[in-house]
Amino acid sequence: MMIHELELSIKPHEILQTNRLDDLFGMDSIAITELVIGIENEFAITIPAEDLSPAIFQDLETLTEYVRMRLEQKTVLDAEGGM
């Protein structure tokens, strides 16, 4: 998904080998915002304004952890809404 959203010319395993996402984006901060939209569409979650900070995009592990946490919150909210 990341490769598609950012139109990157690299292979998936190269992303996994990269420690910092900055290395992938270079100085292009607009690409990160396109990644935000891509993640939101892919996982049907919304990243709140206050969470839009470089901290969650610093590396793939942190980003994955954040998305997982959002998905868990969404599942809980959906379950509460369904009761």
Added chain:
Amino acid sequence: MTSAGRFISFRDIGILFYLVPFRIAVSVLPVNAVRFLGSVLGYVYCALATGRKKRIRQRLRMALGGAVSDSEILALSRRCVYRAVTCHVDALILHRIGSEALLGKGQITGLEYLDNALLKGKGVMLVTGHFTGIKVASRFLHASGYPHFGVTKKREDDHGASQLENRFLAPYWSKVIDRRRNEPVFVEDKDVGLKIMRRLRENGVVMIFLDVPFSHHLVTRRFLGSARAFPVGFLRLVHTTGAVVVPMVSVGDSSGFRIRFEEAVELRQADSGDEFVQKNIDILVQILESQILRDPSHWLFI
């Protein structure tokens, strides 16, 4: 040898004078006396800056064509050079004027366009150029309760400046003058895109300067008679966030200013960011061109 290779230039002397003795004088002199001093400096610079006036006359002629007489072009070029000085003086005066006093000096039109755009809840990109009243507009928005910031370039990254300016004078300028304005956001910041997105999602306002190529995404278009590069990264953000684009012009200074908000731009939709840019950048370039032609001597980047 370019000025970037020099350690010091004549320009540095002017900047040093502005940043130290003049700035200190401004902090103690009555505001009207500072305005008078700024006016004198403006006329002196206008008399001395013959090369700059000549370049401005050439650009004005290219932009305005044959519809304007030589004497009008000459008068416009004088006003451009004069205002290049007085707007720096006004930047210092602005620090001393309270928000309430400032609001009383302004003539604001089209504010309903900004308010209506904010009602959509997706944030607003205010698109403008470097006009004389841009700092006043920023103060007006702040004082009127619109959460906003402008995206600008770091002063210390000027490739045409001397080493002294880039290493010492520009950082000092940023520290004592620029950073006193609210929340400066720099295009060089790695997270500038996230900062803009955050502000838009908070339904805030982001001021974008279309007349300078401060972006990693640029396109070149015909503009005022010659080719010019335009930043388009913000348009990709408009595409992803759905923010509303409202053109704005602000001319004048803290003694009297006019801010005009224009009707939100009807942008053409597209599937990809690149296509969105290609479909809409010409519309925005034309808007900026018409804003400048309406007030050419207030455009600081002529």
